[in-house]
Amino acid sequence: MHGGVVSSRTVTSARTRRRTASDGGTVPGLVRRPLVIWLLAALAVPVLLVAVLVPATAGSTEDQLRAQTEAALRASGVNATVTMDGRDASVFVSTDVDEAHLREIVAGVDGVRVVSIERGLTGQGTGRTPSPQPETAGGFEIGRTATAIRVQAVVRSELAKESLRAEVERLLGPDREYDERVTVDAAKGLEEPGTLTALLAAMAIGTGDASVRYDGGTVTLSGEVPDQATKAMAARAAAKAVPGAVIADELIVPAAKPTQSEPCRTFKSRLAEFGRQHRINFLSGTSIVNDASKQAVVRAAELLKTCPTARVEVAGHTDDLGSPASSLPLSEQRAAALKNQLVRLGVPADRLVAAGYGQAFPIASNSTAAGRIANRRAEIRPLQEN
Structure with a gap:
């Protein structure tokens, strides 16, 4: 360019570049892509994210709902195992629990629906797969029913497995069998399966359902034991077996029946003997006790006062x-x-129930005077509620 005049070559080159670009040619440094490719890419990203995240979220939700359901059942004193299919729960229970009560507990867990309730030891024989038990090193479960002792654990060797079996068989007694669910894993097994010995001894006491379960952090004891001493022994054994673990002691001791005194235990037999030795008879046509029976009335009162809880019928x-x-x-x-x-x-009046039976139950023939005197009588007998 000289003196403000643009050369024809420069102008032509610029026009050529503009025309080439407008005609769909390629401008150096610029790569063009069809619009449809960008749209497909934008749609594919969320689809891939859903495919990756949804299964993980679903699995996490099922595990959370299962844990919440089992916790709610344990809090109500129900020992059960739960499996989840989405939000549908299947409950496996070994104890004889009212089904309506179970459904009410599970329905109280937000987001859970009950599909089925199966009875049997944590789903055994139901055709369903129970929720996985802890397989971390140290996890175990020991259960007791009226007919079996159950041990579910992972040990490190066959020798340890046989040692557990020998200990259980020593404690079984004639009326139980061994429900063995022990597997061998050299990496995940219990280091010292012998620590379960004291727990096995505690769980073998009694006849109701009871269990102890360790999930790697908490030892949960649930069910029924016969007395406070057994409950304390089980708690001590759990603390010794898993030092440092949280002990959730949910064992229940049934209310003890009041102890009867010796006079009350023998009251019925003593009252029967009194009736054989003493008669309470009445004057003919009256409700007046005859002279021969007055001392028997006094002795009857003395006998009744020996057991303050006994109630009787005066017939x-x-x-x-x-x-x-x-x-x-x-x-x-x-x-x-x-x-x-x-x-x-x-004798307190509320311990005595008076009833008349007319002439319906004679104890002698009414054809003689002696027989009629014998039938004009009153008897004292224990009520069935005693």
Whole structure:
């Protein structure tokens, strides 16, 4: 360019570059891509993210729901195993638990639905796969039912497995069998399976369902033991078997029945002997005890006071001289009269139930005077509730 004049070559070159670009040619340094490729790429990215993330999220959700459901069951005293299929739960329970109660517990876990409830030792024989038990080093479960002792654990050698079997068989007794679920894994097995010996001994005591389960962090004891001493022994054994673990002691001791005193244990037999040796008879046509029976009434009161919890029936009877219609009220009057005399002698009224039976139950023939006297009587007998 000279003196402001643009050379024809320069102008031509610039026009050529513009035309080449507008005609779809290639401008140096610029790569063009069709618009459809960019659209496909934009759609593919979220699809790939969903494919990768959804299975992981679903698995995590199932594990979380299973753990929450099992925790809710344990908190209610139910020893059960749970498997999840999405939000649908299958519950495997070994104890005799009311099905409606189980469904109510599981329904209380947010997001969980109950599909089925199976009975059997953690799903055994149900055709379903129970939730995996802990396989980390040290994880185990020991369970007891009325008919079996169950051991689920991973040990490091066949020798350790045989040692556990020998210990269980020593504790089984004649009425139980060994439900063995012990596997061998040299890497993940229990280092010292002998530490379970004390737990096995504690779990062997009693006849109800009970279990101890270690998941790698917490030892959970659940079920029923016969007394506080066994419960304390099981807790100590768990702490010794897994030092430093959290001990969740959910064992239940049934309420003890009140202990009967010796006089109350023998009350029924002593009352029966009293009835064989002493008669309480009445004057004919009245509710007045005859002279020969007055001392028997005093002895009856003394006997009744030896067991303050016993309740008895005072039963009145008649001979057949009157009609059945008149005999029944007379027998009731005789029962009431004897009850009143016993109350005056110190027997609480709420321990005595008076009833009349008329002439329906004679103990002798009414054809003789002696037989009729014998039938004009009152008897004292224990009520079935004692």
